[in-house]
Amino acid sequence: MGQRRAVLIAGPTASGKSALALDRARRGGGLIVNADSMQVYDTLQIVTARPSSEDEAAAEHRLYGFVPVTQRFSTGQWVRAVEAIIAEASPARELIFVGGTGLYFDALTKGFADIPEIGEAAVLQVQQEIQALDEAGRMALLLKEDPETAARLSVADPQRAIRALAVKRATGRTLSSFQADQRPGLLAEWSLEKMVLWPDREILRGRIARRFEAMFESGAVDEVRAVLSQQLDPSLPAMKAIGVPEISAWLAGELDRDEAIERAIIATRQYAKRQRTWFRNRMGDWPRIVPG
Structure with missing residues (x-):
């Protein structure tokens, strides 16, 4: 065969x-x-x-x-x-x-x-520990516990810091050591x-705008309401999906409808730009x- x-x-x-x-x-x-x-x-x-x-x-x-x-x-x-x-x-x-x-x-x-699966309890413990730290504080903690990972990061954003610290504490091995053993x-x-x-950049920008406007009209709001009703941890990946923060702000009266749509469109275009950069550099x- x-x-x-x-x-x-x-x-x-x-x-x-x-x-x-x-x-x-x-x-x-x-x-x-x-x-x-x-x-x-x-x-x-x-x-x-x-x-x-x-x-x-x-x-x-x-x-x-x-x-x-x-x-x-x-x-x-x-x-x-x-x-x-x-x-x-x-x-x-x-x-x-x-x-x-x-x-x-x-x-x-x-x-x-x-990398072994890290339990939710370990992740939450690290999250609570670093929530009061600024970027410099997160980087200092990473430098202490996983200096190799810290050296690779230009910015110790919360998600990456939580991941690296949780892996180290749960397994006794650094995230960088796992990544070196692929x-x-x-x-x-x-x-x-x-x-x-x-696609052409301007064509893609137009598609993104039309698609989110259609999403708003075709059930996206109901989906966000369903997620919000569960009162989830805002750090969960699903809570950060483009459209969820923007529609949540509209439902809370913090934005009007057009502002929510425009912010989601901008966030989607920024995400598409990051994707194109990845594909250009890695693929x-x-x-x-x-x-x-």
């Missing part, structure tokens, strides 16, 4: 990745696997631009909306979920990975650090068709596809 085949479709948000993956799956019977770290969460189907119910009925989709918004979901957990899909899928079936999370594609092609990419021995969707040899 020949090599197993996979298609990897990366690209910035609103570039048309999901539509391309669906077309490919319909034509070839492939299995679509989510490679977007926000689309793993339930409740926020519209806010995170997950495939519609109709699209999911047209072709098999995996790893979409299967993690409760009350939880954190790491790259390591995603890797293990993909390993299970690979084990159960027919070797003859094409897998189509689609998304905008660069770390997930790195795990597929370049390798990944197999496993090979999951698809290292596969035949891969790689692509990065690369520079992947073919660029300019969508029609």
Whole structure:
């Protein structure tokens, strides 16, 4: 039997990745696997631009909306979920990975650090400890407990500091030591068709604006209400999904409707810019596809 085949479709948000993956799956019977770290969460189907119910009925989709918004979901957990899909899928079936999370594609092609899962209690303890610290204080703490990770960071933002400190305290090993001991990419021995969707910048800006305005009208507000009703920890990833803070502020009367939409559009455009930078720097040899 020949090599197993996979298609990897990366690209910035609103570039048309999901539509391309669906077309490919319909034509070839492939299995679509989510490679977007926000689309793993339930409740926020519209806010995170997950495939519609109709699209999911047209072709098999995996790893979409299967993690409760009350939880954190790491790259390591995603890797293990993909390993299970690979084990159960027919070797003859094409897998189509689609998304905008660069770390997930790195795990597929370049390798990944197999870091043990860190319990919620350990994460919360670190979070409480550093919440009163400014950037300099966080960096000082990192320098003391994981100087190698601290040296790699230009800014010790709260999320990265919490991650590194929680790993060190829960395992006795530094995050940098785990990262230095990488496993090979999951698809290292596969035949891969790689692509990065690369729409014109102004076209992408227009798509982002139109998409969020449509989200606002088609159920995004109800999704945010459902999340807010659970009174979740604001540091959870789902609470930071673009659209959740902005709609939350509108519901609280802190912004008017147009301001909320404009802030979400700006945040999405900034995110798309960061994605393009990642793809340019880390996936520079992947073919660029300019969508029609």
